[in-house]
Amino acid sequence: MGKIVALCKRRGFIYPSSEIYGGINGFWDYGPLGAELKRNLRDAWWRAMVHERTDVAGLDASIIMHPKIWEASGHVESFQDPLVDCKKCKGRWRADQLPETKCPQGGPHDYTEARPFNLMFKTSVGPVEESASISYLRPETAQAIFVQFLNVLNTTRLKVPFGIAQIGKAFRNEINPRNFTFRSREFEQMELEFFVKPDAFVREGERTVAQWHEYWVEERFRWYESIGLPRAKLHPRVYEKKELAHYASACTDIEFDFPFGRQELEGIAARGDFDLSQHQKFSGQKMEYFDEEAKARYIPHVIEPSAGLDRTVLALLCHAYDEETVTDEKGQSETRVVMRFAPRIAPIKVAVFPLLKNKEVLVTKAQAVFRLLQKHFVCQWDDRGNIGKRYRYQDEQGTPWCVTIDFETLEGAKADAPEFGVKAGDKETVTVRDRDSMKQVRVRISELVTEISKRF
Numbered sequence: 340m341g342k343i344v345a346l347c348k349r350r351g352f353i354y355p356s357s358e359i360y361g362g363i364n365g366f367w368d369y370g371p372l373g374a375e376l377k378r379n380l381r382d383a384w385w386r387a388m389v390h391e392r393t394d395v396a397g398l399d400a401s402i403i404m405h406p407k408i409w410e411a412s413g414h415v416e417s418f419q420d421p422l423v424d425c426k427k428c429k430g431r432w433r434a435d436q437l438p439e440t441k442c443p444q445g446g447p448h449d450y451t452e453a454r455p456f457n458l459m460f461k462t463s464v465g466p467v468e469e470s471a472s473i474s475y476l477r478p479e480t481a482q483a484i485f486v487q488f489l490n491v492l493n494t495t496r497l498k499v500p501f502g503i504a505q506i507g508k509a510f511r512n513e514i515n516p517r518n519f520t521f522r523s524r525e526f527e528q529m530e531l532e533f534f535v536k537p538d539a540f541v542r543e544g545e546r547t548v549a550q551w552h553e554y555w556v557e558e559r560f561r562w563y564e565s566i567g568l569p570r571a572k573l574h575p576r577v578y579e580k581k582e583l584a585h586y587a588s589a590c591t592d593i594e595f596d597f598p599f600g601r602q603e604l605e606g607i608a609a610r611g612d613f614d615l616s617q618h619q620k621f622s623g624q625k626m627e628y629f630d631e632e633a634k635a636r637y638i639p640h641v642i643e644p645s646a647g648l649d650r651t652v653l654a655l656l657c658h659a660y661d662e663e664t665v666t667d668e669k670g671q672s673e674t675r676v677v678m679r680f681a682p683r684i685a686p687i688k689v690a691v692f693p694l695l696k697n698k699e700v701l702v703t704k705a706q707a708v709f710r711l712l713q714k715h716f717v718c719q720w721d722d723r724g725n726i727g728k729r730y731r732y733q734d735e736q737g738t739p740w741c742v743t744i745d746f747e748t749l750e751g752a753k754a755d756a757p758e759f760g761v762k763a764g765d766k767e768t769v770t771v772r773d774r775d776s777m778k779q780v781r782v783r784i785s786e787l788v789t790e791i792s793k794r795f
């Protein structure tokens with residue numbers, strides 16, 4: 340983990356928030372590469388959950404909402420962790436995550452009884468600070484989906500079963516943020532609320548609530564594989580009956596093998612009609628759906644796949660990190676650090692280099708190639724230092740392909756490259772170097788976009 344955290348800082352994936360002021364515990368900033376990586380992941384989730392389906396619509400709701408929502412959802416009353424203090428050093432911990440260290444005041448810590456600590460961040464809305472103006476930063480994105488259920492239903496042509504998807508910030512005043520970004524106080528969630536018929540209305544050939552739950556667990560495993568996390572590192576954790584919230588009929592977590600242990604990436608819960616019913620009760624608005632086929636009104640049940648965007652970024656960083664020993668032609672060995680991201684989520688897809696930065700003809704040609712590729716892929720220009728160093732730099736960023744414009748581009752290829760239809764003497768070709776195999780091949784500039792697209 341130490342190496343991964345250091346690489347994230349050194350290369351601009353993730354920085355501590357407010358670092359020049361000494362940082363602030365539980366908050367992180369994504370640097371240039373991290374911002375691209377996170378965006379690719381967000382887009383991949385949205386594409387799979389919204390664009391590639393006909394039964395899901397998107398939502399982008401406000402972070403601060405009516406405070407009654409959090410009463411209805413149960414968060415005001417019970418979104419809490421047990422907190423203990425040390426009477427000697429005044430340190431505070433979650434009662435189930437006590438430190439192994441000794442008390443700085445000497446000897447073991449002297450703990451108080453555990454007491455409940457609500458994890459919601461309070462804020463006040465408007466210019467007058469009074470109890471009536473208290474609201475909260477949302478601790479999950481899900482509730483906005485439930486409270487907009489009727490609006491989405493009435494403004495789309497969707498029919499049950501259908502889903503509403505949202506990606507956005509959530510805030511929890513975690514007692515002990517830890518494991519880098521894994522448990523933060525500000526993070527992003529990617530949540531789907533998928534509304535289904537209660538079992539009493541399910542007809543022959545339709546899925547029951549339990550079958551929809553199974554369906555979504557499998558869909559979500561497949562999505563993690565599609566972004567490059569192998570099945571072997573992903574594990575279902577099926578909740579036992581006694582672990583479930585009173586309204587839930589099932590919950591399966593998808594856990595990932597992080598360097599600090601097997602931990603939750605996502606939870607897929609069957610929440611019954613709890614949330615819609617609670618909002619019906621607290622708002623006085625009917626949250627029912629009229630099922631034309633069944634000629635009946637009911638409150639739909641919900642299956643909720645709820646994933647953490649930051650946690651998934653962390654899983655990708657952990658899985659991608661690799662070190663290998665490479666030996667050059669002179670027999671010198673060195674350690675190569677390489678981020679083996681799946682190309683579709685890699686922050687930068689192609690790096691473009693002129694072999695030498697002080698040869699104008701090379702630079703001009705390389706600029707033309709850069710402009711050509713930039714229309715299709717996220718590209719990076721680099722003309723600093725020797726080519727070997729530039730490759731290593733791109734390896735640490737996880738760039739799958741490097742394109743070099745060299746003298747052969749202008750004077751003609753030295754050898755045939757039959758695989759790519761290049762003959763010795765052909766001009767207008769470039770070197771394409773592959774991050775994983777480190778193999779270099781000659782490709783025609785006119786074929787570059789097709790060749791690179793093929794490799795995704």
Ligand code: GAP
Nearest residue numbers: 479481521522523526604605606645646647650
């Ligand atoms: N609406 C259901 C819900 O919020 P949750 O298990 O509390 O369920 C869902 O959160 C996901 O959000 C988790 O699986 C995790 O990926 C992410 N998450 C929760 N708390 C987090 C935190 N403090 N830091 C980073 N990610 C967090």
